Amino acid sequence: MTDQAEPTMITALARGARCTCPHCGEGQLFRKFLKVADKCNVCGQDLHHHRADDMPAYVVMSIVGHIVVGLVLWTEINYSWPVWLHLTVWLPLTVVLTLALLQPVKGFIAALQWALRMHGFGESRGALAAVAVHS
Numbered sequence: 001m002t003d004q005a006e007p008t009m010i011t012a013l014a015r016g017a018r019c020t021c022p023h024c025g026e027g028q029l030f031r032k033f034l035k036v037a038d039k040c041n042v043c044g045q046d047l048h049h050h051r052a053d054d055m056p057a058y059v060v061m062s063i064v065g066h067i068v069v070g071l072v073l074w075t076e077i078n079y080s081w082p083v084w085l086h087l088t089v090w091l092p093l094t095v096v097l098t099l100a101l102l103q104p105v106k107g108f109i110a111a112l113q114w115a116l117r118m119h120g121f122g123e124s125r126g127a128l129a130a131v132a133v134h135s
């Protein structure tokens with residue numbers, strides 16, 4: 001377990017978006033693609049308190065939707081692509097962007113909940129600090 005100062009909100013969010021532990025920034029936040037690890041494998045921070053639920057999917061849909069729909073409208077207005085070309089370009093781009101953003105967005109949301117001490121993160125962070133002081 002590492003003995004380190006609490007990170008700032010911005011630091012914790014950046015660590016979450018990089019899919020690392022919001023507390024230490026070194027341990028892996030995920031044990032599978034979208035499964036958050038129960039504990040950090042470096043500092044021991046409990047991570048199972050997160051309750052991201054469907055929020056990462058909603059955020060990713062909003063981001064990808066704005067990008068793809070904007071590009072579709074822009075190309076349609078400026079180049080009048082045929083439908084087959086739209087489907088060939090935008091469907092794969094939608095899938096790739098969605099898969100690329102899901103994990104960082106979920107990490108960001110889990111880190112936000114950690115930084116705001118939501119859903120039991122406050123108690124576990126207090127217990128972690130107490131262990132660090134006594135060890």
Ligand SMILES: [Zn+2]
Nearest residue numbers: 021024040043
């Ligand atoms: Zn950690």
